[in-house]
Amino acid sequence: MSGSAPVLDRLPGDRRYWFLALGVLLLAWPFLFGSFWARIGLGALMWIGLAQSWNMIGGYAGYLDFGHGAYFGIGGFAAGIAMVQFGYPFVVGFALAIVVAAVLAYLVAVPTLRLTGAYFAIATWALAESIKQAALILEITGGTFGLSLPRSPDTFIGIAVPFAISETFFYYVMLLLCAATMLVTYVLFERHEFGYRVKALRDDQDAAESLGIDTTRVKRQVYVLSCVVAAVFGSVYAWYIVFIHPNDILAPIVTDRMVIMALLGGLGTLTGPIFGGLLVFLLQRLSSVFLGSSTFYLPLIGTLIMITVLFAPSGIIGILRGEIGRDDVRKNLKELGEKFDLL
Amino acid sequence: MVDIGLFTQIVINGLLLGGIYVTIGVGFSLAFGVLEVVDFAVGEYVMVGAFMGAVLAPLFGAEGVFVIPIVLVVFFAVGALIQPLIHHVTTGDRPHPLLMGLVFTFGLATFLRGSVLTIFGPNSQDVPSSLLTGGIEVPGLGTFPVVRTVTAVFGVTGLAVFMYYLYRTRGGMAIRAIAEDRTNARLMGININRYQSIAYGAYAALTGSAGVFIGMTFNASPGMGLQYTAFAFFMVVLAGMGYLPGVIVAGIVLGLTQSFTAVYISGNAVLLVLFAIIYVVLLVSPAGILGKGEWAT
Numbered sequence: 091m092s093g094s095a096p097v098l099d100r101l102p103g104d105r106r107y108w109f110l111a112l113g114v115l116l117l118a119w120p121f122l123f124g125s126f127w128a129r130i131g132l133g134a135l136m137w138i139g140l141a142q143s144w145n146m147i148g149g150y151a152g153y154l155d156f157g158h159g160a161y162f163g164i165g166g167f168a169a170g171i172a173m174v175q176f177g178y179p180f181v182v183g184f185a186l187a188i189v190v191a192a193v194l195a196y197l198v199a200v201p202t203l204r205l206t207g208a209y210f211a212i213a214t215w216a217l218a219e220s221i222k223q224a225a226l227i228l229e230i231t232g233g234t235f236g237l238s239l240p241r242s243p244d245t246f247i248g249i250a251v252p253f254a255i256s257e258t259f260f261y262y263v264m265l266l267l268c269a270a271t272m273l274v275t276y277v278l279f280e281r282h283e284f285g286y287r288v289k290a291l292r293d294d295q296d297a298a299e300s301l302g303i304d305t306t307r308v309k310r311q312v313y314v315l316s317c318v319v320a321a322v323f324g325s326v327y328a329w330y331i332v333f334i335h336p337n338d339i340l341a342p343i344v345t346d347r348m349v350i351m352a353l354l355g356g357l358g359t360l361t362g363p364i365f366g367g368l369l370v371f372l373l374q375r376l377s378s379v380f381l382g383s384s385t386f387y388l389p390l391i392g393t394l395i396m397i398t399v400l401f402a403p404s405g406i407i408g409i410l411r412g413e414i415g416r417d418d419v420r421k422n423l424k425e426l427g428e429k430f431d432l433l
Numbered sequence: 434m435v436d437i438g439l440f441t442q443i444v445i446n447g448l449l450l451g452g453i454y455v456t457i458g459v460g461f462s463l464a465f466g467v468l469e470v471v472d473f474a475v476g477e478y479v480m481v482g483a484f485m486g487a488v489l490a491p492l493f494g495a496e497g498v499f500v501i502p503i504v505l506v507v508f509f510a511v512g513a514l515i516q517p518l519i520h521h522v523t524t525g526d527r528p529h530p531l532l533m534g535l536v537f538t539f540g541l542a543t544f545l546r547g548s549v550l551t552i553f554g555p556n557s558q559d560v561p562s563s564l565l566t567g568g569i570e571v572p573g574l575g576t577f578p579v580v581r582t583v584t585a586v587f588g589v590t591g592l593a594v595f596m597y598y599l600y601r602t603r604g605g606m607a608i609r610a611i612a613e614d615r616t617n618a619r620l621m622g623i624n625i626n627r628y629q630s631i632a633y634g635a636y637a638a639l640t641g642s643a644g645v646f647i648g649m650t651f652n653a654s655p656g657m658g659l660q661y662t663a664f665a666f667f668m669v670v671l672a673g674m675g676y677l678p679g680v681i682v683a684g685i686v687l688g689l690t691q692s693f694t695a696v697y698i699s700g701n702a703v704l705l706v707l708f709a710i711i712y713v714v715l716l717v718s719p720a721g722i723l724g725k726g727e728w729a730t
Binding site: 152154156201202204205207208209211212213215216217219220223224227342346349350353357385386387388389390391392393394395396399400403404422425426428429430431 | 470471514517518520521522525527528529531532533535536537539540541542543544545546547548550551624626627630659663666670702704705708709711712715716719
């Protein structure tokens with residue numbers, strides 16, 4: 091502990107004004123900066139939402155879901171199949187994505203949540219990979235060709251809506267979804283009794299059980315909720331990006347990013363995924379824009395993860411709150427040095 | 434009608450392939466036993482090993498075999514330097530030590546894959562070898578491709594040396610004691626930092642050199658790591674975490690499965706089947722098929 095006041099409390103003036111200013115900025119964003127920045131903004135909002143969805147199960151409940159990206163892909167393919175194979179408008183696909191993800195997540199949750207720690211991580215990872223391989227073989231998902239979604243003004247609700255395919259429109263959809271995800275997380279995990287139950291089971295499952303918490307039930311609820319949130323973003327993303335392929339939206343990198351964002355920001359915190367999501371997303375975009383390399387962000391992120399785990403396990407939020415000071419890093423380094431003892 | 438000639442040839446290929454998988458699996462299982470961390474970077478060690486073969490072979494007259502000693506030394510050193518980091522993040526007073534260890538190897542895997550991808554691009558490269566070409570005809574059985582045969586021989590030899598060290602030397606005993614109970618081992622006066630480094634270094638060296646052979650058998654590509662991570666997981670899940678003899682059987686099963694599905698079903702289905710098996714076995718019997726692994730805690 092460095093003893094200094096948390097950064098968030100050092101903002102001058104009433105905090106409400108800062109939130110108000112942020113809200114106005116987010117609402118006016120596409121009009122202030124144009125469609126290129128609207129696209130950047132909607133990507134950032136989507137990834138913040140996805141990171142938060144992983145944070146629910148991985149951060150608050152402490153279950154390392156290494157297959158979470160599968161639900162993003164399932165949401166995308168549910169919407170895609172409804173629109174391409176059956177010709178429904180997007181809203182139907184959206185509803186289908188929620189239902190499919192919820193049902194599947196529940197069916198997966200019942201056996202899989204009995205596992206813990208590394209076993210849970212490997213099991214979800216294996217499941218997500220088999221879903222991806224299945225999508226590559228199945229015909230309804232387009233197999234190795236992928237799916238091309240229709241995108242015209244009448245794909246939203248069936249009748250022509252003039253604004254429904256612009257960058258600005260998708261920006262506001264993502265803003266709405268991201269804000270909703272944040273609100274749900276805040277209410278459920280930070281304010282409601284539910285959040286205390288989740289944190290109790292994370293910290294000590296037996297103790298939580300002995301207090302009369304039905305941990306099995308709570309775990310399943312968190313898992314299904316987090317998976318549905320990921321699927322919701324997946325369905326909108328599929329509609330926005332128009333072409334979906336198992337190697338893109340079911341790729342393990344989707345899960346990787348969610349985990350990394352939540353971890354960098356700070357696991358089990360409301361605002362952590364915002365910072366982590368912004369940082370990772372911008373790193374990736376900037377590395378492709380300024381360095382001309384679309385893969386350079388990977389080693390960069392890998393290094394960031396290792397440094398975070400080594401020196402700042404509570405993430406950016408931990409640093410902002412003043413939980414990790416220079417002394418902690420120094421102590422950490424000293425302990426680490428003692429472990430090098432080969433010769 | 435099953436063609437007997439084809440059948441025995443598939444069995445030969447599968448067994449030879451299994452030999453090298455066992456090498457990866459045994460190291461991986463031991464690393465888990467000692468560090469209690471599932472190493473997500475295992476496949477990336479294979480990948481980096483294969484790339485070292487591709488990059489360094491031209492310096493040795495386009496002969497991948499000569500790269501092996503270098504890979505062994507480099508990977509042992511790197512592994513011995515990485516181990517303290519993993520040990521550090523899984524101990525001490527930080528919250529969720531297991532999670533941190535898992536995520537750390539995950540970051541390491543991302544770093545390795547991303548670095549190779551950025552430096553060499555997404556295309557696959559050949560690991561050249563002029564010594565290991567052609568095949569040996571065995572009348573009545575089929576052809577033994579030289580690359581795969583030497584690979585299997587290397588795998589079995591590496592494994593034998595490793596097993597000898599583990600079960601017949603004091604150092605090996607120390608490592609097994611750590612895998613059994615780290616705290617007790619420390620109380621017995623074992624320098625756990627040193628022996629954990631040796632164990633992890635040996636695991637990295639075996640896995641990296643297995644990568645060179647795999648590169649010579651197939652090729653080296655930045656995306657290949659995931660497959661071998663899956664293979665390693667498959668072996669230890671089937672065998673039970675930390676149960677070494679089971680890994681040998683599981684590795685051979687894996688080699689045969691891969692070789693049979695590739696011929697009789699389709700190459701695409703191999704991964705689907707493997708991942709599905711991992712998932713189901715974990716649900717039904719997390720301590721492995723024989724139930725002799727460490728129980729899921």
